[in-house]
Amino acid sequence: MIGVFDSGFGGLTVLKEFLRVLPKYDYMYYGDNARTPYGNRSHEAVKAFTEEAVKYLFDKGCRLIIIACNTASSQVLRELQQEYLRTPDVKDRKILGVIRPLAEQAVKITRNGNIGVVGTRGTIESKSYETEIKHLNPAVHVHGRACPLLVPLVEEGWSHKPESRMILKKYLIPLKSENVDTLILGCTHYQFMLQEFKRIMGKKVQVPNPGEIIAASLKDYLKRHPEIETLLTRKGGRHFLTTDDPQRFAQVGGAFMGTRLENVKKTV
Amino acid sequence: MIGVFDSGFGGLTVLKEFLRVLPKYDYMYYGDNARTPYGNRSHEAVKAFTEEAVKYLFDKGCRLIIIACNTASSQVLRELQQEYLRTPDVKDRKILGVIRPLAEQAVKITRNGNIGVVGTRGTIESKSYETEIKHLNPAVHVHGRACPLLVPLVEEGWSHKPESRMILKKYLIPLKSENVDTLILGCTHYQFMLQEFKRIMGKKVQVPNPGEIIAASLKDYLKRHPEIETLLTRKGGRHFLTTDDPQRFAQVGGAFMGTRLENVKKTV
Numbered sequence: 001m002i003g004v005f006d007s008g009f010g011g012l013t014v015l016k017e018f019l020r021v022l023p024k025y026d027y028m029y030y031g032d033n034a035r036t037p038y039g040n041r042s043h044e045a046v047k048a049f050t051e052e053a054v055k056y057l058f059d060k061g062c063r064l065i066i067i068a069c070n071t072a073s074s075q076v077l078r079e080l081q082q083e084y085l086r087t088p089d090v091k092d093r094k095i096l097g098v099i100r101p102l103a104e105q106a107v108k109i110t111r112n113g114n115i116g117v118v119g120t121r122g123t124i125e126s127k128s129y130e131t132e133i134k135h136l137n138p139a140v141h142v143h144g145r146a147c148p149l150l151v152p153l154v155e156e157g158w159s160h161k162p163e164s165r166m167i168l169k170k171y172l173i174p175l176k177s178e179n180v181d182t183l184i185l186g187c188t189h190y191q192f193m194l195q196e197f198k199r200i201m202g203k204k205v206q207v208p209n210p211g212e213i214i215a216a217s218l219k220d221y222l223k224r225h226p227e228i229e230t231l232l233t234r235k236g237g238r239h240f241l242t243t244d245d246p247q248r249f250a251q252v253g254g255a256f257m258g259t260r261l262e263n264v265k266k267t268v
Numbered sequence: 269m270i271g272v273f274d275s276g277f278g279g280l281t282v283l284k285e286f287l288r289v290l291p292k293y294d295y296m297y298y299g300d301n302a303r304t305p306y307g308n309r310s311h312e313a314v315k316a317f318t319e320e321a322v323k324y325l326f327d328k329g330c331r332l333i334i335i336a337c338n339t340a341s342s343q344v345l346r347e348l349q350q351e352y353l354r355t356p357d358v359k360d361r362k363i364l365g366v367i368r369p370l371a372e373q374a375v376k377i378t379r380n381g382n383i384g385v386v387g388t389r390g391t392i393e394s395k396s397y398e399t400e401i402k403h404l405n406p407a408v409h410v411h412g413r414a415c416p417l418l419v420p421l422v423e424e425g426w427s428h429k430p431e432s433r434m435i436l437k438k439y440l441i442p443l444k445s446e447n448v449d450t451l452i453l454g455c456t457h458y459q460f461m462l463q464e465f466k467r468i469m470g471k472k473v474q475v476p477n478p479g480e481i482i483a484a485s486l487k488d489y490l491k492r493h494p495e496i497e498t499l500l501t502r503k504g505g506r507h508f509l510t511t512d513d514p515q516r517f518a519q520v521g522g523a524f525m526g527t528r529l530e531n532v533k534k535t536v
């Protein structure tokens with residue numbers, strides 16, 4: 001089974017692409033809706049909450065976990081990977097994040113070497129994208145911009161309202177004046193405003209769809225790692241866990257996914 | 269010692285008034301910053317988090333606890349009061365909320381019997397203000413309006429920005445057309461936008477300052493309950509607890525209070 005962890009609903013945009021590209025596997029989604037959003041929380045809190053989720057998913061039988069949440073990927077992925085490297089059954093348990101595939105894609109497609117990154121305060125302050133990108137190509141310039149109000153706006157269903165566009169414009173002006181030609185949406189929620197991002201940034205700026213890139217990257221990973229791929233069960237099962245009310249998760253999450261969600265349970 | 273509980277920073281607006289009106293007592297503030305905001309969470313989650321905080325404050329020596337958070341007051345105050353009524357040392361432990369004093373004041377000052385209430389989704393859906401007001405005067409009409417984006421805007425420090433005023437206007441239009449003459453700010457955060465509320469609602473609508481009313485009500489309560497008042501220590505101590513990073517709490521909370529915060533500790 002493949003585990004997908006997110007602080008709330010945002011990671012469903014990633015799961016949706018997994019189901020499209022790799023439908024045969026079993027999936028278990030874990031949304032920490034009782035403690036979302038993570039964007040402004042301390043490193044310590046994000047680490048404790050993510051560790052709890054990862055342990056839960058492994059205990060439930062996941063062999064591969066994708067940390068879909070950018071804030072958690074940015075702040076604690078490496079620490080978690082190192083911790084699990086020290087456990088004896090390391091070969092059976094893998095944790096992947098979302099920063100590297102998005103950084104790789106941006107480095108691949110930029111023409112002028114100016115990449116913009118938008119995300120929560122936690123993601124931008126961690127400089128995780130900058131580190132990853134500089135590692136791939138030290139000549140590229142990375143321009144980060146925290147957009148802390150976008151998550152609440154998206155969760156309110158206000159993605160396409162004029163007030164949200166005004167706020168988004170305010171956030172993006174500095175990136176436009178930095179002449180970025182590629183923009184990384186470094187937060188799962190932002191995918192819901194993909195069209196707004198594209199319109200404000202203009203035709204010359206490429207804004208890739210993060211879910212698509214992460215799914216393509218997972219497909220590639222499984223091809224390159226048959227020893228992991230073979231551990232994954234494949235009955236097409238879809239399980240949803242939430243730390244808050246399962247009924248509300250089924251309702252809101254179903255709207256996010258564009259389909260009814262069965263099998264929503266509360267974690268204990 | 270008097271305990272003040274809030275889901276995050278908002279309750280500091282209430283504590284500030286307590287310190288102004290009743291400075292001699294010892295206070296302990298508990299902000300659940302690792303899990304804020306509560307406004308959209310399930311009843312079950314709000315109950316579990318509030319219970320945890322109340323138990324913590326009692327264990328630390330508080331004898332009287334004010335649930336400053338409107339969402340928690342609305343959803344779980346009665347349940348908590350009833351639970352503590354069943355404990356043997358009930359006389360030594362009191363829990364108060366903020367709904368009743370604000371409802372009483374609104375009923376007292378309305379002239380046309382149309383009272384508006386703004387708050388989080390959790391507070392408005394609970395109909396706690398409506399129940400309280402109808403109990404005081406069944407002839408009064410109560411018009412509730414959830415304003416879920418205001419908490420994130422205030423926490424971002426955007427209280428006075430034009431985008432926030434636009435969003436606030438959108439929320440308040442239905443209340444204006446209902447001809448309310450009194451507006452209850454049913455969320456501690458909204459006090460930071462008090463001037464914006466007043467300006468949009470117009471001169472004919474009264475928008476009382478919630479912190480002032482709650483502090484006056486506590487003063488009155490202590491006068492009427494000398495058996496509680498006598499249990500409270502009075503060394504002028506101020507203690508701050510947070511479930512997230514104490515340094516950030518000291519910094520942001522200090523700005524909210526307009527003074528440096530000493531004694532900020534993390535709960536365990």
